[in-house]
Amino acid sequence: MLMTLVLTRSYAGNLMALLAVRHISEPYHSLREVLDDPSVTMVWLKGSSVGRYLTEAESGIFREVGDREKEGRLLWRTQAQFPNDIDTWVRRGTHVLMEVHYGLKMSLGKDYTKTGECSFYESKEEFLPLIFAMVGPKNSPLVPAISKRITSMTEAGLFFQWLKTEEPNSTVCYRTPTKVTVKTSLSLTNIWGMYVILAAGHLVSLSVLCLELLSLHLKHTGIK
Structure with a gap:
């Protein structure tokens, strides 16, 4: 027990x-x-x-x-x-x-x-x-200016903000x-394992009972 x-x-x-x-x-x-x-x-x-x-x-x-x-x-x-x-x-x-x-x-x-x-x-x-x-063209004064503004936009998180806006x-x-x-109600689909174990337990118990009866019968008939 x-x-x-x-x-x-x-x-x-x-x-x-x-x-x-x-x-x-x-x-x-x-x-x-x-x-x-x-x-x-x-x-x-x-x-x-x-x-x-x-x-x-x-x-x-x-x-x-x-x-x-x-x-x-x-x-x-x-x-x-x-x-x-x-x-x-x-x-x-x-x-x-x-x-x-x-x-x-x-x-x-x-x-x-x-x-x-x-x-x-x-x-x-x-x-x-x-x-x-x-x-941009090599040695162009626009390249440093554009790079500075792109860096500022990146550091400010504008690209992530645009992505989140879209x-x-x-x-x-x-x-x-x-x-x-998760929260779900109990149903046969999620507790089928309990019935499988119950059926398996009854099957094992029935098998043990049959073996005991067979052993008792063999003992009474004198067969070893």
Whole structure:
């Protein structure tokens, strides 16, 4: 009876924890993890400088990424095709979108605005950063003046403010927790394990009873 009480309390505690805390899977946090998984396909921006770099890289991890195109694990898509790709391929978990940081924030924000929940996540590892700049004539007095104003705008956070103005939910899903607390009513779909254990317990008890009856019968008939 003591053992039954301990097992019952333990199972009840684990069941309540399982129902209350939901674990969100995030299998890809680095480019290496994506490359090592043969079941996932990468989606890159078509016609970008990154795409040209991948095709021209002669060694390293980006050479491996370029080689995946021959295996059918690398697709080139346009910016206009990204929303549909996210809502289909990426949502099913068969594809991973490779995009610049601001582009990912916009995509996550738009999906949150549409669905009301964070369905996607960004990897913790960032790679191949892009530096945008304005090109001016050499030794031109305009270059220092423009550089000073661009630096002031960056330090003031105007770029982030413009991003948030264009998509208010762009930062809602940034670094979302992998464990969330949920509230749900009990139903047969979330407590079916209790009935499975109950049925298994009755089956084991019935098997033990049959063995005892068989042993008693063999004992009375003199068969060992």
